[in-house]
Amino acid sequence: MASKLSRRERIKKGIRRNLAGSAERPRLSVFRSNKGIYAQVIDDTTGKTIVSASSLSKEFSANGTKSEQSKAVGKLVAEKAVAAGITTVVFDRNGYLYHGRIKSLAEGAREGGLNF
Secondary structure, three states, rough: OOOHHHHHHHHHHHHHOOOOOOOOOOOOEEEOOOOOEEEEEEEEEOOOEEEEEEEEOOOOOOOHHHHHHHHHHHHHHHHHHOOOOOEEEEOOOOOOOOOOOOHHHHHHHHHHEEEE
């Protein structure tokens, strides 16, 4: 039986096969750890990260549950992206299920002004 990590890697490769960010529509990539959640807006044509936000960064200050923090990170990354002139993105859940903290981050990003 495959481990949880190898299962996620296999799912991630399947997602990334069909998904790529461009300059007009960059990729919003999410990483989840036990302590925090991270989000990056990436232009895959140049390989550059345009904006990023995490629950462990210095500019972030939100208390509450991990899901509430995820929603705040989504709003923060959306505000930074809109300030950089990005309104539409492709959502890359990075092999995670669209549930819990990943879903909260996506909802926060939508509330912040991103379309995907």
